[in-house]
Amino acid sequence: MTAKAAEDRNTLGWLAISGLVVVVAVPFAFIVLQAVFPQLGRGSLAAPFSHLFSTLADPALLRMAGNSLGLGIAVAALSALIALPLAVLRAFFRVPFALFWDVVLLVPFMIPPYIATLGWIMSLQPRGYMEQLLGLHLASFLFSVPGVVFIMAMNGFPLIYFAMSRTLETVGARYADVGRLFGAKPLRAFFRITLPLSIPGLTASLLLVFALAIEEYGTPAALGSRFGFQVLVTGIDNRISDWPIDLPGAAVMSLLLVLMSLGAFMLQRRIVARGNYQTLGGKPQAQAKKPLGVWAVPVTLLFTFIAFLATGLPMLAILATALSRTISGGLSPDNLSLNNFAAILDDSGGALRALTNSLTLGVATALIAGLLGAVSAYVVVRSRFGGRGFLDILSALPNALPGVVVAVGLILAWNQPFLPITPYNTALILLLAYVCILLPQPVRHATAAFQQIGDNLDAAARVCGATPITVFRRIMLPLILPSLATSMLLVFAIASRELVASLLVAPVGMMTTASFIWRQFEQGSVGIGMAMAFITILLTTMLPLLLMSVLRRMSAN
Known part of the structure; x- marks a missing residue:
């Protein structure tokens, strides 16, 4: 391997580790430190473990x-x-x-x-x-x-x-x-x-x-x-x-x-x-599905009932509330109106700003998580970088970090008095939270995609003098793009409506669609909250589906 190739390999590896340390390791480390050192927020390491045992002994x-x-x-x-x-x-x-x-x-x-x-x-x-x-x-x-x-x-x-x-x-x-x-x-x-x-x-x-x-x-x-x-x-x-x-x-x-x-x-x-779950006969061959016969109607009714409970009832309730002039007016034709949707379009209570914030953060989260996930997966699966074991652990850690834990870790990490500059109380803190919570999606998709690509492409590229960065950018990334794009669309859909981090770490005066809906219910403006909920569901469902359809057509051509 040439010196340039080794340098590029290390560059990708350290880039991935640096990103994961900031996004994942720092908030998790400060959760552990704060649990051990209760005075950490005051810049003191005094009385270690004193709060830990008293908290664990609390019956509540x-x-x-x-x-x-x-x-x-x-x-x-x-x-x-x-x-x-x-x-x-x-x-x-x-x-x-x-x-x-x-x-x-x-x-x-x-x-x-x-x-x-x-x-x-x-x-x-x-x-x-x-x-x-x-x-x-x-x-x-x-x-x-x-x-x-x-x-x-x-x-x-x-x-x-x-x-x-x-x-x-x-x-x-x-x-x-x-x-x-x-x-x-x-x-x-x-x-x-x-x-x-x-x-x-x-x-x-x-x-x-x-x-x-x-x-x-x-x-x-x-x-x-x-x-x-x-x-x-x-x-x-x-x-x-x-x-x-x-x-x-x-x-x-x-x-x-x-x-x-x-x-x-x-x-x-x-x-x-x-257990061993491998079959001895190779991949099972596809078999024709069996007819239901007299059970066709009961099975259809079963699917209808479950689908109504899971999808129909919540969606109908959301739409009925969004179309109601007043909640006390109930399900009456005279009570139906588009006033709540009009209030959203008029930016009542900052509705459009909240929607814009969520969509912007969703796009930014998808791009950053997608790129960081792709680079991390490439280094772990395809490179010989010495720190890929540590990188593999860091990329898997968010699987065990619930959203509320990430939010608490970010508060503890970036609200320390000794920091000269901090993303706390800015939109960047929300972006860090979303990327950490949703990073496993692109990592899993990219890892699976890289594992399906043969080693001959790497070898051919190296013979032609391509460096690891060139191989990643010109060969690997285009090959995994369909799978990576799917995961990024999912990241966008979830980030655009994420609740717990939006409530806990959003800067003062900044709202997302999730926090806007939650606040509307707390304030009694249920109709406006449901109108925003309906719009959010449509956007976060239809936009990814539309983009996926476009990607399929592009790949087909």
């Missing part, structure tokens, strides 16, 4: 940790209970309107959880839409732990549905069919053959739902506060938002949340490592 903290753990497990279990039957039907049978159900069940993922929760509140609360239409309400269920679990599962089950339907299609039914030839009944063949072969996909999707559940802020904050149900995320918010501010306590609680995420990740890795 143990109760919140138990609530978070129980909530995560319950949401993952209920999501699997809903998703698995649908995934099995979708994978092995000719479900009527199958592609339509795939699109409809994708929508709950595109609806921010806190917005969906607000839709459920408007529907099930006393004098809500359900009571206006049917004469009854479900407030006792809504404002309860089972209600919180149900609503969060309605948002989380599509992740398991899509993961498992694709996994089961890959595994195929032929192995279970062989088991049935030897006398196994259909259920026994499924649970003893097909399901075990699908364990990697199932555990990965369950882990993702669990992680999303324990870090979700909007649903526990909107519902749990009504009946005294607190989890770690809401507890952290109280510690840094209510006087007296307790940053050491928030840091300790953040570490507990990280440990839960890491524990779930290690459990998933152990489950997968204990």
Whole structure:
């Protein structure tokens, strides 16, 4: 290797490490330091561990940790209970309107959880839409732990549905069919053959739902506060938002949340490592899906019912509220109006500024996270950089950092009195938060794409005198661009509506769509908040879909 090639290789490696240190390592390190040294904010390392043990001994903290753990497990279990039957039907049978159900069940993922929760509140609360239409309400269920679990599962089950339907299609039914030839009944063949072969996909999707559940802020904050149900995320918010501010306590609680995420990740890795899920016959061949026969109508009704609960009801509630002149006017033709949408266009309360801020931050986050993720993945997978092991750890760390933890870490890191210059109280702090939270998306996509590219391209480029930077820029980046662009569009969609970081670290006077909607509900302007929510859902869903369509056409040509 020439000196120039070695220099370029090191340049890419140190560029990736520098970016990940600023975005990931610094906030995480300050969470650990603040938990150990309670006087860190005053520039002192006195009395180490003094606040750590007192906080851990607090019964309220143990109760919140138990609530978070129980909530995560319950949401993952209920999501699997809903998703698995649908995934099995979708994978092995000719479900009527199958592609339509795939699109409809994708929508709950595109609806921010806190917005969906607000839709459920408007529907099930006393004098809500359900009571206006049917004469009854479900407030006792809504404002309860089972209600919180149900609503969060309605948002989380599509992740398991899509993961498992694709996994089961890959595994195929032929192995279970062989088991049935030897006398196994259909259920026994499924649970003893097909399901075990699908364990990697199932555990990965369950882990993702669990992680999303324990870090979700909007649903526990909107519902749990009504009946005294607190989890770690809401507890952290109280510690840094209510006087007296307790940053050491928030840091300790953040570490507990990280440990839960890491524990779930290690459990998933152990489950997968204990078994062998490879088949001996090579890749299963695609088989024709079986007809449902007399079960076609019941299965269609099942998909219709689940799709209505997960997608139809929240969207109808959001739209009905956005079109209402007044909430007290109810579902009446005389109460329908476009006034709330007009208020958004008139920049009422800074609505257009909030929308512009979110879209701008979404684009910037997608670009920075995409570039940093691509460079990091390239160095780890394709280069011989000496620090790629450390870089691999840094790029994986955000998987275990919930959004509220990232926000707390950024507050602790960039609010220190000794810093001569800081991004704190500027839009840059939000950008750092979004990039850290969403960095795993482009890293995963880019890593998978680089692993599928043969080594012969690198060798041919080196023979022609290309340096690592040239190889990355002229060869590798164009090859992974479709996969990377998909992940960047997903980053844009999520960043444009991110809630917890927007509430905790946004500079004074700056609002995003998420914080605008949340504030409107707190102030009682529910209609304007729902109008903004509807616009946000349309933009963050349609823009990525439109751009993906354009990318497909460009690649086809």
